[in-house]
Amino acid sequence: MTATKKAHPYGGKMTFWERTYLPEVFRGMGITIKHVIHNLLHTSEMPTVQYPEEHRSYSPRFRGRHRLMQRDDGSPRCVACMMCSTACPADCIHIVAGEHPDPAIEKFPETFDIDLLRCVYCGLCEEACPCDAIRMDTGIYEIAGTTREEFFVSKEFLLNNKSDGTEV
Amino acid sequence: MVKVTIDGRELEFPEGTSLFDACREARGEALPHFCYHPDLSVAGVCRLCQVEVEGMPKLTIACNTGVREGMVVHTRNERVKTAARQILEMHLINHPVDCPICDQAGECGLQDQYMNHGLYESEVDKDDKVHKAKAEVIGPHVILDKERCVLCSRCVRFCDEVTGTGEMGIFNRGDRAEIGIAPGKELANNYSLNTVDICPVGALTSRDFRFKKRVWLLKSTASICPGCATGCNVRVDHEAGRIFRLKPRYNKEVNGRWMCDIGRMTYRGVHSEKRLDGPMLRGDGDLAPVSWSDLHTFLAERQVGLWISSPAQTLEEQALLAALGEQARTSGGVSTAGRGDGDDLLLHGDRTPNRTGLEWTDLQQHDPASLVALVRETSGAVVVHGGDPAETAPGFLAAVGGRALIFLGTHANATSKAATVVVPMSVWAEKDGLFVNKDGRVQAVRRAVARPEQAVEDWRFLVDLWSAAGCADAPAGLPALRRWLAERVPALNDLDLNALPAGGLAPATAPAGAGGDE
Ligand code: SF4
Ligand code: SF4
Ligand code: SF4
Ligand code: SF4
Ligand code: FES
Numbered sequence: 001m002t003a004t005k006k007a008h009p010y011g012g013k014m015t016f017w018e019r020t021y022l023p024e025v026f027r028g029m030g031i032t033i034k035h036v037i038h039n040l041l042h043t044s045e046m047p048t049v050q051y052p053e054e055h056r057s058y059s060p061r062f063r064g065r066h067r068l069m070q071r072d073d074g075s076p077r078c079v080a081c082m083m084c085s086t087a088c089p090a091d092c093i094h095i096v097a098g099e100h101p102d103p104a105i106e107k108f109p110e111t112f113d114i115d116l117l118r119c120v121y122c123g124l125c126e127e128a129c130p131c132d133a134i135r136m137d138t139g140i141y142e143i144a145g146t147t148r149e150e151f152f153v154s155k156e157f158l159l160n161n162k163s164d165g166t167e168v
Numbered sequence: 169m170v171k172v173t174i175d176g177r178e179l180e181f182p183e184g185t186s187l188f189d190a191c192r193e194a195r196g197e198a199l200p201h202f203c204y205h206p207d208l209s210v211a212g213v214c215r216l217c218q219v220e221v222e223g224m225p226k227l228t229i230a231c232n233t234g235v236r237e238g239m240v241v242h243t244r245n246e247r248v249k250t251a252a253r254q255i256l257e258m259h260l261i262n263h264p265v266d267c268p269i270c271d272q273a274g275e276c277g278l279q280d281q282y283m284n285h286g287l288y289e290s291e292v293d294k295d296d297k298v299h300k301a302k303a304e305v306i307g308p309h310v311i312l313d314k315e316r317c318v319l320c321s322r323c324v325r326f327c328d329e330v331t332g333t334g335e336m337g338i339f340n341r342g343d344r345a346e347i348g349i350a351p352g353k354e355l356a357n358n359y360s361l362n363t364v365d366i367c368p369v370g371a372l373t374s375r376d377f378r379f380k381k382r383v384w385l386l387k388s389t390a391s392i393c394p395g396c397a398t399g400c401n402v403r404v405d406h407e408a409g410r411i412f413r414l415k416p417r418y419n420k421e422v423n424g425r426w427m428c429d430i431g432r433m434t435y436r437g438v439h440s441e442k443r444l445d446g447p448m449l450r451g452d453g454d455l456a457p458v459s460w461s462d463l464h465t466f467l468a469e470r471q472v473g474l475w476i477s478s479p480a481q482t483l484e485e486q487a488l489l490a491a492l493g494e495q496a497r498t499s500g501g502v503s504t505a506g507r508g509d510g511d512d513l514l515l516h517g518d519r520t521p522n523r524t525g526l527e528w529t530d531l532q533q534h535d536p537a538s539l540v541a542l543v544r545e546t547s548g549a550v551v552v553h554g555g556d557p558a559e560t561a562p563g564f565l566a567a568v569g570g571r572a573l574i575f576l577g578t579h580a581n582a583t584s585k586a587a588t589v590v591v592p593m594s595v596w597a598e599k600d601g602l603f604v605n606k607d608g609r610v611q612a613v614r615r616a617v618a619r620p621e622q623a624v625e626d627w628r629f630l631v632d633l634w635s636a637a638g639c640a641d642a643p644a645g646l647p648a649l650r651r652w653l654a655e656r657v658p659a660l661n662d663l664d665l666n667a668l669p670a671g672g673l674a675p676a677t678a679p680a681g682a683g684g685d686e
Contacts, residue, residue: 081268082382097379103303107269107379130268 063123065140067161078133080109084125092118112155170237187230202368203320204231218251219243252285262298264315272370274383307355314346317371323363333357358428389616394596395431397518399605404616411435419671428515442579444592446622473548478555479520482601486529488630500531502560524604536561543567558582592623611672
């Protein structure tokens with residue numbers, strides 16, 4: 001074992017200059033100033049996003065807030081098979097099935113609620129759906145509210161989530 | 169006995185055994201099948217159970233073949249597997265495959281067989297399929313989807329052979345063949361929901377259960393139907409504290425594989441709006457909610473003169489009530505309560521599950537007039553556990569007069585409305601207990617769902633009353649209670665009630681039940 005002169009980074013004896021901290025302060029300042037000048041000269045490369053005026057774009061595969069697909073007449077495509085709620089690991093999809101007035105459809109969701117606070121955005125629900133009735137392609141990731149109830153979204157809400165992120 | 173070799177194993181079977189049953193025993197699982205049913209005649213129409221018998225030129229269906237000495241049978245070779253797959257493919261040619269909206273999904277023969285023996289790519293386009301009527305209501309309890317039917321004819325045979333009502337039939341030929349109801353009839357017999365059970369696919373489904381729950385989410389508890397003195401063995405299917413359906417549980421000695429529709433609907437009472445949901449005491453004029461401690465203080469101050477049980481309570485509760493009433497008078501309730509029409513299949517005219525229990529616990533029943541007379545004879549408070557004497561015994565309330573009427577019950581009724589004290593109790597699906605059926609068979613009901621928040625478990629409440637009345641060695645837990653019960657009831661003396669077999673027990677010395685005379 002050879003004894004090194006350098007002080008242990010987490011203790012031991014510090015040299016005089018180390019104890020003044022000044023060399024490190026100036027070195028840090030130097031890095032900051034280097035970035036300021038670089039960024040001022042190359043504004044287009046700056047990584048900062050001017051949120052909320054500006055949004056970061058995600059890949060089309062990004063799983064955002066769910067939406068329910070509509071049939072041509074605007075009614076839900078969902079047939080209340082409960083595959084999604086069975087697959088959901090967070091147990092946050094609550095469906096009540098009912099008899100559809102149109103005998104050709106038979107079964108439909110009377111209510112379809114998702115508790116977004118419990119959802120882990122895993123995407124298992126859209127993967128399980130045999131009817132392509134639930135999708136997570138809205139790209140919406142701003143999910144905020146001031147009460148718990150606001151996160152408990154209903155069938156009507158989910159039907160009106162468009163994939164371009166607008167709520168109608 | 170005849171020697172048969174199945175898949176290389178040599179086994180012996182009694183003469184006359186069907187090859188289907190022999191194969192089930194040899195393989196440890198049944199052959200693929202739709203039409204075979206152990207309680208119905210052999211139809212041999214689905215052709216799924218084909219096996220290879222050496223010496224026979226073609227494959228043969230096992231369900232319609234008897235075992236023969238020296239038979240050599242193969243059930244797992246390529247030829248048999250191919251046959252099963254191709255037959256299945258044929259069954260599915262016109263099948264709509266609408267599993268997402270089919271209540272049978274999860275317990276469907278087609279799904280199971282496809283996963284076990286099919287797994288081929290379908291070659292039939294959805295638009296090429298023959299379409300038939302869907303969601304046709306064919307009776308008060310059953311709904312028919314003709315497209316999903318595989319024409320196994322089990323339902324037809326059930327209506328012909330078990331109920332003898334013959335409502336169903338197969339109409340037309342070829343791929344137009346379909347199940348239907350005979351003209352002018354509907355499937356309205358009291359056993360119609362059994363066709364839903366035996367239908368291997370989702371062609372016949374229950375209207376009551378329709379779309380209520382996916383079957384894979386249900387949990388089952390083995391129990392007994394409280395609908396009549398027959399005591400059919402049932403499975404209570406429930407989820408998150410709610411019962412969704414009752415299904416028959418096989419018991420050779422009692423109900424076989426069936427149960428009646430009236431019995432199946434008994435679960436509805438469990439979640440009825442009339443359930444009593446809190447202890448109540450009559451203040452000045454009206455019944456008002458009361459705390460448990462005030463209720464117990466009130467009860468401790470009363471001298472009870474008459475204890476009335478009912479044939480709907482469990483054996484434990486009846487015995488406890490009889491023990492409590494030893495210093496006073498007791499009654500088993502009104503003997504005419506809960507009588508209806510029976511039939512010669514399962515449904516009994518006595519629509520209470522435990523009238524025999526009253527006999528075993530020496531609680532004599534009274535006709536309406538003699539119960540009223542008994543009430544007049546006694547003094548002190550009257551305790552009514554279950555039943556509704558105010559309704560079934562005219563003059564009962566007048567006889568009670570100004571005395572305290574203490575009602576331990578589950579649902580609001582005439583007695584609860586007139587009572588001084590109301591204590592909310594548990595129904596059969598919320599507690600453990602024993603019922604004795606008409607033939608003296610002791611069977612257990614088990615707690616399937618939670619009782620309403622404020623309700624109490626009957627036997628615990630009675631034990632508490634008994635301790636409060638000064639009994640030092642009142643049984644403290646269910647096992648102790650059952651040991652105490654076995655000692656107290658002569659018919660049960662040598663039995664271990666804590667280790668009751670799944671099908672119940674009929675003590676050899678059991679006296680025949682009160683309901684047995686019909
Ligand atoms: S994304 Fe996952 S957690 Fe969220 S609802 Fe779907 S299955 Fe449930
Ligand atoms: S899996 Fe699809 S069709 Fe089924 S309930 Fe969920 S959203 Fe509806
Ligand atoms: S309705 Fe069901 S039980 Fe009746 S023949 Fe069709 S598949 Fe078989
Ligand atoms: S026969 Fe009696 S015990 Fe059996 S299901 Fe019907 S009501 Fe219940
Ligand atoms: S079970 Fe043998 S032919 Fe259907």
